[in-house]
Amino acid sequence: GSEITAASTINAAEVGKIRRDPFAILPFCGYNMGDYFQHWINIGKNAKDQDKLPKIFYVNWFRKDENNADLPGGFMWPGYGDNSRVLAWIFDRCDGKDNYVDTPIGFMPKEGAINTDGLADYYKKTLPEITKVDKEGWLKEVKDIRENHYPKFGKHLPKELTACLDDLEARLSK
Known part of the structure; x- marks a missing residue:
């Protein structure tokens, strides 16, 4: 979830601009987001019953095809x-x-x-x-995350996030 894009809201500087805003809380988080991510990673790792952890699903309810006049x-x-x-x-x-x-x-x-x-x-x-x-589209996303999103967190970026991104890139490259 750390790399999700969304249109910025009234609470952000540029309303409607697409940006990576983890959990849509950047304007509200009181400490380094890398530390915040690590906190949640640790909760998952330390859970006594891994089967009771919530399942995570991504959806894009707002995907558009401007070329399809029927929609x-x-x-x-x-x-x-x-x-x-x-x-x-x-x-x-x-x-x-x-x-x-x-x-x-x-x-x-x-x-x-x-x-x-x-x-x-x-x-x-x-x-x-x-x-x-869309493997090509996803590989562009991986590149953008690696070059423009993860560097924002500097030394606070959890290594687990980099490992997940590396794994995703490898799966997409097959």
Whole structure:
């Protein structure tokens, strides 16, 4: 989560600018974010029951395809109540259901794993693109994280984050 991008909010200097804002708390955190990350890494490492740690899922509800005139506002996913379709997949994953494919960036829904009953056809057509892994795009993200995000934390950057980024880059390069 330390590398997630989001549009900055009213609480940041430039509203709407896309930036890496871990957990959307940069304007509020009272100490070095590298130390903050290490704190959470340590909590995970020291947990008595690793199976009870929360599962983490990334979603991008706001991905756009400006070239597709059929999509309202260019959004590739309808959002709102339809997000429950993705949440149902997540809950099934947490319950151990075999509804995923393993990819270089983690588990993604198998074809047909997200309930599309009643979903507008143009959103059904975007699902393959939404769940596709763009290796070239991800490698650009890795490069940006390495060159522009991680240096901000200097000696406070946890080695575990660098190791995870190295592992991700290796998986994407296969």
